[in-house]
Amino acid sequence: MASHEGKPIRVALLGCGTVGTEVVRLLTDQAADLTARVGAPVQVAGIAVRRPNKHREVPAELLTTDAEALVASDDVDVIVEVIGGIEPARTLLLSALRAGKSVVTANKALLAEHSAELFEASDASGADLYFEAAVAGAIPLLRPLRESLAGDRITRVMGIVNGTTNFILSGMDSTGASYAETLEEATRLGYAEADPTADVDGFDAASKAAILASLAFHSRVTAADVHREGIASVSAADIAAAKALGRTVKLLAICERVPIGGADDQTTADDGEGISVRVHPAMIPTSHPLASVHGAFNAVFVEADAAGEMMFYGQGAGGAPTASAVLGDLVAVARNRVHRGRGPRESAYAALPVRPMGQTPTRYHISLDVADRAGVLSQVAAVFAEHDVSIAAVRQEGRVDDASLVIVTHAATDAALRSTVDKIGGLPVVREVVSVMRVEGEEI
Numbered sequence: 329m330a331s332h333e334g335k336p337i338r339v340a341l342l343g344c345g346t347v348g349t350e351v352v353r354l355l356t357d358q359a360a361d362l363t364a365r366v367g368a369p370v371q372v373a374g375i376a377v378r379r380p381n382k383h384r385e386v387p388a389e390l391l392t393t394d395a396e397a398l399v400a401s402d403d404v405d406v407i408v409e410v411i412g413g414i415e416p417a418r419t420l421l422l423s424a425l426r427a428g429k430s431v432v433t434a435n436k437a438l439l440a441e442h443s444a445e446l447f448e449a450s451d452a453s454g455a456d457l458y459f460e461a462a463v464a465g466a467i468p469l470l471r472p473l474r475e476s477l478a479g480d481r482i483t484r485v486m487g488i489v490n491g492t493t494n495f496i497l498s499g500m501d502s503t504g505a506s507y508a509e510t511l512e513e514a515t516r517l518g519y520a521e522a523d524p525t526a527d528v529d530g531f532d533a534a535s536k537a538a539i540l541a542s543l544a545f546h547s548r549v550t551a552a553d554v555h556r557e558g559i560a561s562v563s564a565a566d567i568a569a570a571k572a573l574g575r576t577v578k579l580l581a582i583c584e585r586v587p588i589g590g591a592d593d594q595t596t597a598d599d600g601e602g603i604s605v606r607v608h609p610a611m612i613p614t615s616h617p618l619a620s621v622h623g624a625f626n627a628v629f630v631e632a633d634a635a636g637e638m639m640f641y642g643q644g645a646g647g648a649p650t651a652s653a654v655l656g657d658l659v660a661v662a663r664n665r666v667h668r669g670r671g672p673r674e675s676a677y678a679a680l681p682v683r684p685m686g687q688t689p690t691r692y693h694i695s696l697d698v699a700d701r702a703g704v705l706s707q708v709a710a711v712f713a714e715h716d717v718s719i720a721a722v723r724q725e726g727r728v729d730d731a732s733l734v735i736v737t738h739a740a741t742d743a744a745l746r747s748t749v750d751k752i753g754g755l756p757v758v759r760e761v762v763s764v765m766r767v768e769g770e771e772i
């Protein structure tokens with residue numbers, strides 16, 4: 329790679345939507361500071377867009393609809409990709425990396441599916457691949473995992489990594505606003521993905537969980553490996569049930585080391601260790617730090633052997649916060665070009681297996697509508713015992729002709745908990761299974 333001392337770093341921007349517009353604004357507003365920090369001017373060589381006639385606050389002469397030609401241009405050193413989705417982003421970034429051009433991307437969907445081939449291309453040419461904006465927006469999280477904590481052993485990463493769903497859950501919890509209203513507002517504010525089902529159904533959080541698990545555990549984890557449940561099934565009854573117990577509902581991404589073994593465990597690994605990577609709604613105590621993370625804010629806990637517990641908190645979505653992370657990466661790759669450095673490569677040597685959700689230990693909160701007569705509790709308790717699931721707490725509220733029964737379990741495998749709930753739902757004394765939610769963030 330040629331040294332760039334003093335020579336401008338020429339940037340091709342792919343996509344000029346919510347994030348891209350803010351990237352251009354920051355590059356323009358902070359041009360002098362960026363030059364000083366990088367050691368060379370950072371200039372926009374061109375901006376690939378789909379609709380060139382759309383009104384934008386960017387110089388019209390930089391716009392092109394030919395992203396491929398822009399990427400291939402000899403006048404370009406660095407590619408910033410903020411188009412989103414798999415294609416054409418994948419093909420464009422692969423050809424950029426193969427040609428030795430550094431890449432900065434905010435595209436978690438692409439990284440969670442194709443990071444292996446992107447890293448391969450980056451290794452072949454020695455070009456940098458940075459993606460801080462892809463997870464938890466503005467929050468510096470991937471750099472700490474890839475660099476600052478590279479000497480430690482991370483055991484768990486857990487947090488709120490989707491701003492749109494957190495915004496919706498916060499609205500439902502505090503003002504009782506409807507699901508549809510809050511989703512519309514999140515889209516208007518630029519938090520939601522182009523297709524908001526990616527947020528609501530947990531795909532966006534699952535992509536981020538795959539990226540976090542890959543970095544934290546030095547293993548290749550793709551979105552398909554992640555157990556995923558979105559918030560579409562979270563009802564007002566779930567939120568009320570949580571409130572009644574001093575808890576709140578959050579969509580969590582959880583990546584943790586788990587032991588592998590046991591008679592029914594099909595997964596094998598030489599060192600008896602695997603990982604669990606999951607995204608699902610969960611009840612957490614209102615006293616838990618994650619409970620006070622509202623709106624489009626994200627927060628992620630990281631636990632490591634030597635460092636202990638750390639929490640990363642900040643704006644996880646929105647044009648300007650995301651552009652901040654993109655610019656940070658752009659400065660890093662530009663510095664590397666100027667000073668002939670290289671950022672971290674893929675680290676997947678540990679190759680830990682991902683354990684199926686059914687074998688993952690978790691805890692359930694179950695709320696039942698039951699007939700208020702003698703013996704109901706013992707019938708329900710017998711089903712728990714049958715599945716080897718132990719009960720941590722029971723709360724019963726009688727009414728005239730029926731009653732509500734709330735049960736919080738100790739940890740058991742997700743499969744055992746699921747079959748317990750199925751069997752209980754079939755008992756004649758149970759009128760309705762009102763709410764089933766996993767419980768996180770407390771030890772019992």
Ligand SMILES: NC(=O)c1ccc[n+]([C@@H]2O[C@H](COP(=O)([O-])OP(=O)(O)OC[C@H]3O[C@@H](n4cnc5c(N)ncnc54)[C@H](O)[C@@H]3O)[C@@H](O)[C@H]2O)c1
Nearest residue numbers: 343344345346347376377378410411412434435645646650
């Ligand atoms: N908005 C956020 O809060 C946020 C936060 C973190 C990461 N991201 C990620 O950043 C990326 C961009 O998100 P966004 O919110 O800016 O999306 P957006 O939909 O606002 O912008 C994407 C732009 O790319 C354009 N585009 C599509 N195909 C193109 C092509 N072939 N060539 C050129 N342009 C093309 C679209 O017309 C659109 O203007 C996505 O990967 C997203 O997941 C977004």
Ligand SMILES: N[C@@H](CCO)C(=O)O
Nearest residue numbers: 490491492519521645
């Ligand atoms: N749609 C994403 C954008 C940030 O990655 C979210 O709501 O968190």
Ligand code: NA
Nearest residue numbers: 460463465467
């Ligand atoms: Na980030």
